[in-house]
Amino acid sequence: MSNTTSPTADREIVISRVVNAPQALVFEVWTKPEHLQNWWGPNGFSITTREANISAGGYWKFTMHGPNGVDYPTDVVYHEVTPTTKLRYAVSGKDHPEHLNFSTTVTFEETGEGKTTVTMTTLFLSKEAVEFVLREHHAREGGEQTIGKLAEYVEKLN
Numbered sequence: 001m002s003n004t005t006s007p008t009a010d011r012e013i014v015i016s017r018v019v020n021a022p023q024a025l026v027f028e029v030w031t032k033p034e035h036l037q038n039w040w041g042p043n044g045f046s047i048t049t050r051e052a053n054i055s056a057g058g059y060w061k062f063t064m065h066g067p068n069g070v071d072y073p074t075d076v077v078y079h080e081v082t083p084t085t086k087l088r089y090a091v092s093g094k095d096h097p098e099h100l101n102f103s104t105t106v107t108f109e110e111t112g113e114g115k116t117t118v119t120m121t122t123l124f125l126s127k128e129a130v131e132f133v134l135r136e137h138h139a140r141e142g143g144e145q146t147i148g149k150l151a152e153y154v155e156k157l158n
Contacts, residue, residue: 011126025158029157057079088103089103
């Protein structure tokens with residue numbers, strides 16, 4: 001019997017959702033700053049993009065504005081951008097504590113009838129880092145809210 005569990009499963013948060021929009025549109029909304037500003041972040045958060053070059057080897061520098069008035073400068077470096085199907089990027093920053101440095105892979109899979117399954121897998125440096133962000137930053141809820149905002153936004157465009 002083979003084990004299908006990822007060897008990094010204890011360091012991952014995986015969030016998946018079916019979005020009622022075609023794959024190409026969902027991918028575009030995830031990779032264009034003019035769209036990202038309309039949905040990125042958990043409920044109550046907004047963003048301001050400082051710079052963006054969303055391509056392999058490119059970057060996205062933005063500040064997430066929390067409902068509590070706190071700003072969270074964030075730097076993303078893209079390692080892979082495969083049009084309409086996959087993004088792979090790292091989130092870090094000189095002011096980020098270790099538990100907020102992570103990599104994310106997002107896949108976009110056409111599921112038929114104009115729907116797309118979006119799966120976001122975030123990989124942390126340690127099991128302790130995952131436990132911390134789940135407990136202190138409510139990372140799963142925040143990720144689910146972010147994908148929920150994506151779904152609402154892209155469905156209005158469709």
